[in-house]
Amino acid sequence: MTVKTLPDLKPDAELNLPPERERTLANGLTVIAIRRSAVPLVEVRLRIPFGRAPLAPATLLSQALFTGTGDMSSIDIAAELQAVGGSLGAGLDPDRLLISGNALTDGLDRTLELLASVLTGATYPAEEVSVERERLTDHIQVALSQPAHVARVALLKRVFGAHPYAVQTPAPDQVREIRPEALRELHAARVRPSGAVLVLVGDIDPDQAIDSAEKALGGWTGSAPDGSIPATPALTTGPLLLVDRPGSVQSSLRLALPALVRTDPDYAALSLANLVFGGYFSSRWTENIREDKGYTYGSYSSVEHYVAGSTLVAAAEVATEVTGPSLLETQYELGRIASLPPGEEELEQARRYALGTLRLGMSTQAGLAGLASMYAGFGLRLDHLREHSAALSAATREEVAAAAAKYLAPSRAVTVILGDAEKIEAQLAALTVVERSAA
Amino acid sequence: MAPKIKIPATKYPVERLTLGNGLRVVLSPDRSAPVVGVAVVYDVGIRSEPEGRTGFAHLFEHLMFQGSENLEKLAHFRHVQGAGGSFNGSTHLDYTDYFEVLPTGGLERALFLEADRMRGPRLTEENLRNQIDVVKEEIRVNVLNRPYGGFPWLKLPPVLFETFANAHDGYGSFSDLESATVRDAQEFFDRYYACGNAVLSVTGDFDVAEATAMIERHFGDVPARPAPVLPDFDEPGLTAERRESYTDRIAPLPAIAAAWRVPDPIGAFDAYLPFAVLAEVLTDGDASRLVERLVQRDRSATTMGGYLGFMGDEYQVRNPTAFLLQAHLPPGGDADKVLRTVDEELDRLATGGLKPGELDRTQARMATNLLQETDGVLGRAQPMAVLELQRGRPELLNDLPRLISEVTAEQVAAAAATLRPENRASVEVIPGGAA
Structure with a gap:
C-alpha cells in the first residue's frame, strides 16, 4: 500500500452575486428579479406577511387558495398552469403565507396572470373547501402519529409558552368548524400586496420580468392590518419534559437554546460554534453519538429564525434503550463547547463548510429563489451573503468560544423528550429532574 | 385555447x-x-x-x-x-x-x-x-x-x-x-x-x-478488475390478481398501493416511456384524472401518487420493474372501491383516449420537472453516471424532455390498456393506530 497525500484545496474565487433588479410597485408589492439562465425555467416565490392570522382559517386558506375563481375551477387553474409547464402551491408559517412554484420561462407571463387571478379573485367554492377541509383534518391526524411532529409540537409549546409561535398546527376540530365565508374574509383582509415580496429567479431578463409582474399584478391592491408579532420570550429553563409515546422504539430528543438574529454582530461566531457542536455531519455531537456509539442514525442542530426571534434547536432520534446515555453525551458535548475553546483545525473546517455551503445554496435557480425570498422576509437582500461571508471569514477563535459559552451552555437548554416513558423515565431521572407532560 | x-x-x-x-x-x-x-x-x-x-x-x-x-x-x-x-x-x-x-x-x-x-x-x-x-x-x-x-x-x-x-x-x-x-x-x-x-x-x-x-x-493506478457477469433478474409476470394487506400499528388511516409490470426500461425504452407519461396524466396535480376523480369528486382518497420504479428512479432501474399507484384514504375508506375506480378510469382512458390539450400540458409539466432536476450539479452527475452504467448513454439526460414530448396519445392509451386487475399486485395498509 502506497501512502498518498490529500490534494490541497484551490482557493475560492470571489463571491459573485447574480444580476438582480428590484422595484416596489404602486400597490406596495416589492418585486425582486434575479437572472440565472442555466435551465429555461423561472422560479416564483410570493411571500405575504401573515403574522397573527387566526391559525385554523389561515392553514385551510393555504390549502384552498387555488380551488377556484369567478371563471375558473380548481381543475381549470391547474390545467392552465400545466399548459405552460407550471405549478403553484401555498404554505403557511407563523410569519407568512408563501406561494411557490415554477414554470417554463416562456410561461412566466401566463403564470403571473393566473397567480393574479387567484390573488384578486379566489372564491373558495363551498364544495372544494369542504374537500380541502377533510383532507387537512386527515393530514393533521397523520401528523399526530409521527414522532417528529409530536416532539416539535411539545417543544414549541415549552419554548414559546403564551407567545403566538407556540402553536403552529391547528387541532382537527378547529379546522372542521371553518366555513368558506371565513376564508373569504381572511383573504380579503390579509392577502394584500402591501408589504408582500415577489421573487422571480431564472432564465429571465430581470427588468422585463419585473415589467411582466407589474402588468399582471398591478390590479392587486390594498393593505393588510399590522400583523407584527411581539419579540419571542427568553427561554425559561426547568425540568426535562417527558412526553409519553407508549411502544415507541426510539426516543425523540429535542433541546432548545437561545440564539441570535442573522444581523447580530455575533451571529457568525454563533453559527460556527453551532457547526462545531452539532450543525453538520463532521460535528462533535454526530461523531460521538453516531460514529462512535451508534445511538442514532443522525443528529443535527441549527438556528431557526422567525421574524420575531431566533432559537437554536438540536434534534436526534435515538434508540429507546440508550436514551439516557444519549442525553448524557449531548450534555457533555454542549458543556465541552461552552467551557473550552474549539481546536484551530476544527474551527477552520467548520468555517470552510459554512462558506462553501453558501456557494452551493446559490448554485441553482430554486436555491437562489428560496434564499432571496427568505432573506426578504427579514428585510435583507442577497448582498447580505457578502456581509455574512465576510463575518464568517473574520470570526476569531475567541469570539466563537465566547458565543458558545453564552448560547450553547447546557445550563440554558430546554429539553423535551418524546418516547416510551415506562422504559426511559428512570434513565433520564438519573441525569436530571424529569417532569411528565400532562398530554 | x-x-x-x-x-x-x-x-x-x-x-x-x-x-x-x-x-x-x-x-x-x-x-x-x-x-x-x-x-x-x-x-x-x-x-x-x-x-x-x-x-x-x-x-x-x-x-x-x-x-x-x-x-x-x-x-x-x-x-x-x-x-x-x-x-x-x-x-x-x-x-x-x-x-x-x-x-x-x-x-x-x-x-x-x-x-x-x-x-x-x-x-x-x-x-x-x-x-x-x-x-x-x-x-x-x-x-x-x-x-x-x-x-x-x-x-x-x-x-x-x-x-x-x-x-x-x-x-x-x-x-x-x-x-x-x-x-x-x-x-x-x-x-x-x-x-x-x-x-x-x-x-x-x-x-x-x-x-x-x-x-x-x-x-489511473486503481487495480484493474473486471466486472462480474450481470445477472438477469427477469421473472414471469402475474397471471392472476394478488391482493395483500397488513396492519400498521402506528398509522391512523388506511392506504392502498398497486403495482403492474411494465416493459423493460432499457431493452424496450420506446414502449416504456408512455408509462412515464401515463403516471403523470393520472396523478400530477388537480387536473390529473385520478386526483380529479378520487380526491375531488368521489372523496374516496385524500392523496394520490403514480410513478415508475419502486424507488421512483424511473430512468435508473433495470427490468423487471413496475408502474405504481398509491393512495391515502379518509377514515373508514374503502380500498377495494378505490381500486375499482382506478380500473374504471384506466378503461376510460384506454378506450376513450385523451382530451384535447391533456397530453400537451402533461408533457410541458414533465419537461419543467426534468429540467429543474438538472439545474444542480448533482442532478446531472448522478443520473449521467447511471445512464452511462446501464445504457452507455449519459447524454440521454439532455434528450428526455424531447422524448417525453414525442410520446403520442395513442401510446398513452395503449399503456393504460395493459394495466388490468388480473395482472395487478396490491397491498392495503390497515390502520392500527386509529385514535
Whole structure:
C-alpha cells in the first residue's frame, strides 16, 4: 500500500452575486428579479406577511387558495398552469403565507396572470373547501402519529409558552368548524400586496420580468392590518419534559437554546460554534453519538429564525434503550463547547463548510429563489451573503468560544423528550429532574 | 385555447472516456456556477444481495464511508465538509452511488477520496458493529417508528414478485444485519466493487483537460478488475390478481398501493416511456384524472401518487420493474372501491383516449420537472453516471424532455390498456393506530 497525500484545496474565487433588479410597485408589492439562465425555467416565490392570522382559517386558506375563481375551477387553474409547464402551491408559517412554484420561462407571463387571478379573485367554492377541509383534518391526524411532529409540537409549546409561535398546527376540530365565508374574509383582509415580496429567479431578463409582474399584478391592491408579532420570550429553563409515546422504539430528543438574529454582530461566531457542536455531519455531537456509539442514525442542530426571534434547536432520534446515555453525551458535548475553546483545525473546517455551503445554496435557480425570498422576509437582500461571508471569514477563535459559552451552555437548554416513558423515565431521572407532560 | 408551448431542451456537453483499468468516466462541464459534482456509481444493488444477507448492499454502502487505504475513520466526512462540500450515498435496486458536491476548488480532493475507497475500504469488526447499529436506527426512524414506514417500496415487491432478488426487503432484517461479517464485506467488495463495474462522473465548473489529468492521476493506478457477469433478474409476470394487506400499528388511516409490470426500461425504452407519461396524466396535480376523480369528486382518497420504479428512479432501474399507484384514504375508506375506480378510469382512458390539450400540458409539466432536476450539479452527475452504467448513454439526460414530448396519445392509451386487475399486485395498509 502506497501512502498518498490529500490534494490541497484551490482557493475560492470571489463571491459573485447574480444580476438582480428590484422595484416596489404602486400597490406596495416589492418585486425582486434575479437572472440565472442555466435551465429555461423561472422560479416564483410570493411571500405575504401573515403574522397573527387566526391559525385554523389561515392553514385551510393555504390549502384552498387555488380551488377556484369567478371563471375558473380548481381543475381549470391547474390545467392552465400545466399548459405552460407550471405549478403553484401555498404554505403557511407563523410569519407568512408563501406561494411557490415554477414554470417554463416562456410561461412566466401566463403564470403571473393566473397567480393574479387567484390573488384578486379566489372564491373558495363551498364544495372544494369542504374537500380541502377533510383532507387537512386527515393530514393533521397523520401528523399526530409521527414522532417528529409530536416532539416539535411539545417543544414549541415549552419554548414559546403564551407567545403566538407556540402553536403552529391547528387541532382537527378547529379546522372542521371553518366555513368558506371565513376564508373569504381572511383573504380579503390579509392577502394584500402591501408589504408582500415577489421573487422571480431564472432564465429571465430581470427588468422585463419585473415589467411582466407589474402588468399582471398591478390590479392587486390594498393593505393588510399590522400583523407584527411581539419579540419571542427568553427561554425559561426547568425540568426535562417527558412526553409519553407508549411502544415507541426510539426516543425523540429535542433541546432548545437561545440564539441570535442573522444581523447580530455575533451571529457568525454563533453559527460556527453551532457547526462545531452539532450543525453538520463532521460535528462533535454526530461523531460521538453516531460514529462512535451508534445511538442514532443522525443528529443535527441549527438556528431557526422567525421574524420575531431566533432559537437554536438540536434534534436526534435515538434508540429507546440508550436514551439516557444519549442525553448524557449531548450534555457533555454542549458543556465541552461552552467551557473550552474549539481546536484551530476544527474551527477552520467548520468555517470552510459554512462558506462553501453558501456557494452551493446559490448554485441553482430554486436555491437562489428560496434564499432571496427568505432573506426578504427579514428585510435583507442577497448582498447580505457578502456581509455574512465576510463575518464568517473574520470570526476569531475567541469570539466563537465566547458565543458558545453564552448560547450553547447546557445550563440554558430546554429539553423535551418524546418516547416510551415506562422504559426511559428512570434513565433520564438519573441525569436530571424529569417532569411528565400532562398530554 | 392558448397555443402549445414549445418544449425546451438543455445542451449540457458530455465527454466519455475509459481509463486503462476499465473505469468509465463521464465529464459534463458547465461553468454557470462555481461548484462541481462528483458521483461514483457501482453496478450492484439490493437485487444482488445473497440470501440470508438482506440489507447487505446498503450496510456495505455505510462501510464505504468508514475509512480507506489512506484515510482514517471520519476522514472522508471531514475532508468533504472541510472543502465546503456535502456528501452522501444511496443504495438502489440495481446500483449504489456515492457523491459529493463542492465549491470548484475542492474537485481534486473529491476525486482523491473516491479513488482511495475504490482501491479498498478499511473493513474492521469495530466499524462493522458500529454501522450495524447506525443502520438499525435508520430502519427504526424510516420504517418502524413512523406511520406508513416502508410503504409501498418495501411492501409491494413481495406481492408482485416471486424470486428472492426481486421480492426481498432491501433494508434488511435485524437478524440478517447482525449476522454480517467482515469477511462477507470483503467478498462483496472483491466481487462487485471492481473499477470495471463502476462509472465516475464529474459535472459543473471545471476544464475538461485539467479534470481528465486529475482523474488519471488519482484513478489511473486503481487495480484493474473486471466486472462480474450481470445477472438477469427477469421473472414471469402475474397471471392472476394478488391482493395483500397488513396492519400498521402506528398509522391512523388506511392506504392502498398497486403495482403492474411494465416493459423493460432499457431493452424496450420506446414502449416504456408512455408509462412515464401515463403516471403523470393520472396523478400530477388537480387536473390529473385520478386526483380529479378520487380526491375531488368521489372523496374516496385524500392523496394520490403514480410513478415508475419502486424507488421512483424511473430512468435508473433495470427490468423487471413496475408502474405504481398509491393512495391515502379518509377514515373508514374503502380500498377495494378505490381500486375499482382506478380500473374504471384506466378503461376510460384506454378506450376513450385523451382530451384535447391533456397530453400537451402533461408533457410541458414533465419537461419543467426534468429540467429543474438538472439545474444542480448533482442532478446531472448522478443520473449521467447511471445512464452511462446501464445504457452507455449519459447524454440521454439532455434528450428526455424531447422524448417525453414525442410520446403520442395513442401510446398513452395503449399503456393504460395493459394495466388490468388480473395482472395487478396490491397491498392495503390497515390502520392500527386509529385514535
